[in-house]
Amino acid sequence: MDRREHLKLLLAGSVGAGLFVSTSCSEADRAESEEIIAQNTYGRTPEEIDLNEKLNAETFFTGPERKAVEVLCDIIIPADDTSGSATDAGVPDFMEFMMKDVPSMQVPTRGGLMWLDNLSKKRFGKTFVAGTASKRLSVIDEIAWPEKAEPEVGYGVRFFNSMRNLTATGYFTSEMGLKDLGYLGNQPNVWDGVPDEILEKHGLAYDQKTLDECIKPEDRNRLAEWDEKGNLVS
């Protein structure tokens, strides 16, 4: 049985004894499909599971490219006292996925890596990765500061901007990055406004009208009822 059809049936909730009788679906097929679904546990449609699977099965970066990406990522987001580096957070894997997810990124990125090798060879006679840490940084300093960069390295500036964007996004959307950022959301809670000490720091306060009209935590499970004019009566 076609795997995609099988996935569709599983996801449609129509799987059952009947499926095994009426199709050529085997127990092994079923186990495989369930495994695929388990790996895509964020509400995907069958088409989306297929797409993610397909992209994950492909490899874009060559070995040397991947190495260069790792070095660049960790120059952009290194480890510090608070948290680990971009590669510690798995950013190169994220970049690998994005290259396949957004094919228009492929040429500028591949070309950018080669451009960087070219500049490195001109400056210190080796590829970017083959250089020492200080040699690598010397070429990065030529392209990392858009307002100081020479016009002749314009492409490098654009390339590094895009590497910076992808690295920063990849890092700060990882588990490590969210912890680093101090993100406290995405959990059931009861919103009751900005904490007092933070309001105070910003010289702000809730006015009486706001305090009167806004939801009070103790009321949140009480069934709403109104008078005929639209005033809440309970």
Place this chain on the structure above:
Amino acid sequence: MGRNNKSSNKEYDVVIVGSGAGGGMSAKILADAGLSVAVMEAGGDYDPAKEEYRTQLRMPWESPRRGAGTVRPFGDFDAAWGGWEIEGEPYTKINGTGFDWFRSRMLGGRTNHWGRISLRFGPKDFKRKDEDGLGDNWPIGYEDVKPYYDKVDKLIGVFGTNEGLENDPDGFFLPPPKPRLHELYIKKGGEKANIPVIPMRKSVLTRPVSSERGVCFYCSQCNRGCSAYADFSSGTCLVQPAMKSGNVDLYTLAMVREVTTNDQGLATGVSYVSKTDLQEYKIKAKTVVLGASACETARLLLNSKSSSHPNGLANGSGMVGRYLHDSTGAGRSAIIPSLTDRDRYNEDGVGGAHVYSPWWLDNKKQDFPRGYHLEFGGGLSMPSYGFGSGMDSMRQYITDEMGNPGQNGGYGIGLKRDIRKIYGSTIGVVGRGESVPQYDNYCEIDPNTVDKFGIPVLRFNYNWTDNEVRQAKHMQETFEEILTGMGGQLLDDKPGADSQYGLLTPGRIIHEVGTTRMGNDPSSSVLNKHSQAHDCKNLFVVDAGSFVSQADKNPTWTILALSWRTSDYIVDQLKRNNI
């Protein structure tokens, strides 16, 4: 719940095409009245409470693209199945014009991912021609719709405040959530610019309205679909309850091709393509209700040609597809230096903003005829694809311990530190305005193109007029005033005349309406004031196709109220044997 895709010999009292706001409401009212109902949905089944569909409370790294919009246009965790482009379901444009058509193929349609902004139209919104001489008045007024808005408020639940505003009517509101930190900045900016900033009005349950649905637990992710049913979506709040009556058969993956008619020109049901086997089936019904969305309903009517309806069903006036109009939209953002390096706390709140600005000026004193409201974004929201980008232009706004401005670009520990500091410090403002409906803005059947089901597709012709361009220019002035009023540093360049002041392509706001407008004159309108087709008395439209003009309000609450009103009328007319 039935999910069959087979042909049925049963003759239903009513077949409803579409399970979004209009179709869902109609299904609920008609089923509660004891009528037998078939609901046709072109997409798949969806229930945000089921684990297999759940995107709510997911962390960004659960998506390999970290929430990027590559597949789902509003991000990988967004609830909408579909978008502006759907594989195998094209649409076309002519004369170099632009229209982007967003479709959600799923139970509940576009109510699954919408912003839950639930604004009543006001008295002036139904009588715009009286105000400025442009366009047409509706054949009904606020007083006709008010009882239904009231009922929708109580059935579905909406938070907000009674402000006594003339054209932003009071209602039956639940208490709103308190503003977030950046929203207090926005209130400050509003005061400086003399722009009112009041509590938002959203169909999110801050308190329960029934025992069937949970209350909001403040994850800020309404657009992902709520597993507690604490916000409005048609599937969870209307279709599911309607099905409990036992009077509703839901047909999913059922792409309706045409409305069938008899020799007298009356509707007899629909024929549809089942997406599971690509075979064609028929549903018989005494009454046909279209809630497929303004454009899809127009397409269906235009594709339903017969000897009694040679120009397409209910199109004797030639108005089907005409007067297509969307809300206007533009935006701008700023970084607020005093919000950089801020203390962390969970400020998720409800999905989207807790405050907004209803239109506050008198158009008679402006050089454009219709108003707009303001929506705001910002805060310590969940980082997603794109977070941390743009440091090549924004790092200059981050100061160090000595108060010295940063240098754009860079790398390393300093960059990492500055991204932490910038988190939660930007604010975006967008305007959503009313356009003036035009006869020459339309959708029609493209004679040269069919979709993968062999159904002829829509072709769009749409141009903004000077009215909308001047309005967008005014929006840009407003954005600057309010953002600088709260101490903001404006980001990016101010859009100018060359980009129509940042006015987005029609269709981008996803408020398209007007394609089967109502009116008293059958020669210039498709529907009468009950949303009943002038040319076919047992055919009704319950989506936004019936709108004569789209106010500067989001259309959903009005779709719901009008669908309820029309459904009451259908029950009454069936009882009297008039249809």
